[in-house]
Each structure stands twice: as structure tokens, then as C-alpha cells.
Amino acid sequence: MISAEKFLETIVEKARMEPKSIRDELKEIPTEGLITLLKFCQQRAGKDLPRKNYGYVHQDLVNILGEKLGFKVEYGEYSHGVDGVWSYGDITIIIESKTSSQWLKIEQISNYVKKKKASSGLLIAPDFTQDQVKAAIGFGNVRLLTTEGLSKLIKLKEMGKLKTKDIVKMFVPQEAVRVDYVIDIIYSIVKPLEKPSELEVKPQKWSxxxxxxxxxxxxxxxxxxxxxxxxxxxxxxxxxxxxxxxxxxxxxxxxxxxxxxxxxxxxxxxxxxxxxxxxxxxxxxxxxxxxxxxxxxxxxxxxxxxxxx
DNA sequence: TACTTCGGCCTACTCAGGGG
DNA sequence: CCCCTGAGTAGGCCGAAGTA
Incomplete structure (x- = not known):
């Protein structure tokens, strides 16, 4: 049995297959496997072809995970433009995924969000530098999410603890003074656990x-x-x-x-x-x-x- | 009046068979 | 070969009714 990583390596580096052609196969892989592949792509990606293809596969994987979070996903072109557009109701989120944060230009994406009149921009990368975080705060219309965070979010969604609606609240910039939206999110996670505790009084026997x-x-x-x-x-x-x-x-x-x-x-x-x-x-x-x-x-x-x- | 369950009703989904 | 349609089924909702 060949591992998924090995399989990916073969088609990306040896066969030089067009990443798009394996998109449907990727969709069949369970969540846990997708996350593993995502990390694998981050390790392997590079500037030169065929390694550049890992970046493209990475982009597809992020979009597939977006579908799992409950968004309607528009897949972006590989070499230019945004990586994807996720929508939920009338909310649209511009997605930019990077195999490494060193390629990330916050300003460019922020401007793109403005230009497209999107609700927000979501940047997904393994980690972020202090400068990038500061820049994101400055622009206000983008959110940063690590791949680790994305993986946890998907788990919460699949456990039924989080609804897409709650996830949208996290991705779209909120007014920072009122914290109700944070409370709403926490409440929706904790709520299902409330009931059992009270009912567990053990029943008495009869004489x-x-x-x-x-x-x-x-x-x-x-x-x-x-x-x-x-x-x-x-x-x-x-x-x-x-x-x-x-x-x-x-x-x-x-x-x-x-x-x-x-x-x-x-x-x-x-x-x-x-x-x-x-x-x-x-x-x-x-x-x-x-x-x-x-x-x-x-x-x-x-x-x-x-x-x- | 509040609480609980039942049964009927409605809706959404699946699957098989027939027609284009 | 594919698509449409209708039967069967699962699940959710609501009103009715008995009890405390």
C-alpha cells in the first residue's frame, strides 16, 4: 500500500501532472489525510517546478477544507489572482494560502478585499511573523489563520460543536469593542454539554x-x-x-x-x-x-x- | 397550567424501473 | 447510457390527550 504522500510525490515530481487533474481525487480523502497532505506540501514546496506544484496542491487542499467547513467555494487560478473565494449567504471571503509565510504580502490582499468589496480576507499559512500580524491589525479587513488552527476548526465542525455561522463570525472582522460575538461562539460550543450533568441522579430501588x-x-x-x-x-x-x-x-x-x-x-x-x-x-x-x-x-x-x- | 408521548402529517431523500 | 418519475422511508414538527 503506497502512502498518500508518496503518491503525491510521484505525480508532482516525476510525472509532472497538472495539479488540477487530481483535485477530484483529493476530495475523496478523509479530513485527517487532507491535513497530513497539507503539512507535507508545506515541507516540500519550492520556487522551481516541479516543486512549485506543491503550492498549487496546497491551494486546492485549503479550498477543499473550506468546503468541509460549510462554505461554498470558488477555486482560484493557480499562478495568478486569489487562491479561492469562500462564500456563505451574502458573506464573501477572499482566500490566500501560502506554504510558507515568507511569501505573504498582507497589503496586497487587503487591497484586493477592498477592490472586490469582499467581507474579509483570510490568510492561511503555517505561521506568521510579528510584522505580518501588526500589518494585519493595521489593515483591519484581513484575518490570519495557521494551518494548525484550520485543522482544529475542522475537527470542531465535524464533531458538531461549531456551525458554519460561528466560523463566519471568526473570519469576518467584527467591531472590536463589543465582545458579544466571542461569547456567542463560545456559547454555541459549550451549550450541548449543559444538559446531562443535572439528570444524573441515580434512581432509587423499590421495596x-x-x-x-x-x-x-x-x-x-x-x-x-x-x-x-x-x-x-x-x-x-x-x-x-x-x-x-x-x-x-x-x-x-x-x-x-x-x-x-x-x-x-x-x-x-x-x-x-x-x-x-x-x-x-x-x-x-x-x-x-x-x-x-x-x-x-x-x-x-x-x-x-x-x-x- | 405545564409536561410528556403518541400519531398524523409533511418534507426530503433514496432507489428502482421505465422512457428518451 | 442517462435522466426522470413515483414508491418507499426516515426524520422533524405539531396538535391532541392524560396526568400531576
Whole structure:
């Protein structure tokens, strides 16, 4: 098995293939591989052909990664003009990628952004010099991103922690005084993690006395819920939704529909799970097609219904 | 009144078969 | 050989209904 780097080396240096012709093949490579190739191109690139081709492949790779970030990407020409134009809604971002920051001319790109009336310019390189950073601050309409940063950003996007909308906020210059946009971005990353922490109170076990008291209350107040438990106590294994409804109907002497059963489930959710914080004494599959008694309490529930007669 | 689930409805997507 | 169309399916949304 030939490595992707080796393959690239062969076609760039030996076969002198036009980089554009391998663009579609590059698109098939998973993200992790693209990042590796990106770094490989940075190491190999040089002024002279065929090594110059690494710069062109590098340009394509950056654009492909742009597509992965959720942008609509316009691929640029190789030897002149911008490397790419990424757009999202009515935002357009001029892309300039360099295998090494030494080729980077901030002013040129800043002017290009102005000329094209783009939202911003994004410069992607392995690293940046102090002077380049200062220049970028001075011009205000460009953003600098290292390839390392790009790689992290893609990972966050693919993990579903970041939306393209958030990425746009980072790439397009914002008013620097109000920091809300930074908070928005952080919030959208952290938000999915909020929920689980609170719900992880472990459910308590039942004694027979508690089951008896609970089912006595149910008998007094909730006829559908009582019939539900009674049917479950009469079957050994599991029972289908349809059979369950029919047998509940027989006990109650009326037709029982899915709505009543939904009510029963809602009631159990509110009392047993939320209020009493207990384990369920019943069970059901994910889509509610089959129902049964919790194996742990099966005998206790059956005992209740034989004693209660 | 608030909360939960179900079932119906709608939409988007896939895939196979037929026609150009 | 390719494209269009319709059937089947997966997923999201919303109203209805039971319970606390």
C-alpha cells in the first residue's frame, strides 16, 4: 500500500501532472489525510517546478477544507489572482494560502478585499511573523489563520460543536469593542454539554412496601395506569402495544386508545421518575411497540396483584 | 397550567424501473 | 447510457390527550 504522500510525490515530481487533474481525487480523502497532505506540501514546496506544484496542491487542499467547513467555494487560478473565494449567504471571503509565510504580502490582499468589496480576507499559512500580524491589525479587513488552527476548526465542525455561522463570525472582522460575538461562539460550543450533568441522579430501588403503597395510590386515582400494570403482571414475557391496549380495554370495559396509553406513560414519567426518583417498575422498547415488567420487581408486582384480590 | 408521548402529517431523500 | 418519475422511508414538527 503506497502512502498518500508518496503518491503525491510521484505525480508532482516525476510525472509532472497538472495539479488540477487530481483535485477530484483529493476530495475523496478523509479530513485527517487532507491535513497530513497539507503539512507535507508545506515541507516540500519550492520556487522551481516541479516543486512549485506543491503550492498549487496546497491551494486546492485549503479550498477543499473550506468546503468541509460549510462554505461554498470558488477555486482560484493557480499562478495568478486569489487562491479561492469562500462564500456563505451574502458573506464573501477572499482566500490566500501560502506554504510558507515568507511569501505573504498582507497589503496586497487587503487591497484586493477592498477592490472586490469582499467581507474579509483570510490568510492561511503555517505561521506568521510579528510584522505580518501588526500589518494585519493595521489593515483591519484581513484575518490570519495557521494551518494548525484550520485543522482544529475542522475537527470542531465535524464533531458538531461549531456551525458554519460561528466560523463566519471568526473570519469576518467584527467591531472590536463589543465582545458579544466571542461569547456567542463560545456559547454555541459549550451549550450541548449543559444538559446531562443535572439528570444524573441515580434512581432509587423499590421495596415491596413501597410498591404496595404506590400501586394502592394508582388504584385509587388512575384507572388506566392501574389497568396497565395489571395487564403487565398477567403476562410472563413482553406484550405488544396492540394486545396491551385490547386487554386494558377488557379490564376497564371500554375501548383504550394510544392516547390513554400516552397519558399513562406521561404519568409514570412525572411521578415515578421525576417526583419519586425511582427506577421504573415497567419497561418498554424505544418506539413503544412492546411493554414488560422490570425483571427486578416482576415478582413483587405479581405478588401485589394476587394479594389485592 | 405545564409536561410528556403518541400519531398524523409533511418534507426530503433514496432507489428502482421505465422512457428518451 | 442517462435522466426522470413515483414508491418507499426516515426524520422533524405539531396538535391532541392524560396526568400531576
Amino acid at each position: 415491596y412496601e413501597e410498591i404496595k403503597k404506590y400501586l394502592d395510590d394508582v388504584k385509587r386515582r388512575n384507572k388506566y395506569t392501574y389497568a396497565y400494570y395489571k395487564v403487565l403482571s398477567e403476562v410472563d414475557d413482553r406484550i405488544s402495544r396492540e394486545k396491551l391496549l385490547k386487554r386494558m380495554g377488557k379490564i376497564l370495559g371500554e375501548e383504550v386508545t394510544g392516547f390513554q396509553l400516552a397519558g399513562v406513560q406521561a404519568g409514570i414519567m412525572m411521578t415515578v421518575i421525576k417526583k419519586m426518583k425511582k427506577e421504573r417498575i415497567d419497561g418498554k422498547d424505544k418506539d413503544g411497540r412492546n411493554f414488560w415488567l422490570n425483571e427486578k420487581y416482576k415478582n413483587l408486582v405479581k405478588r401485589y396483584f394476587t394479594e389485592v384480590k
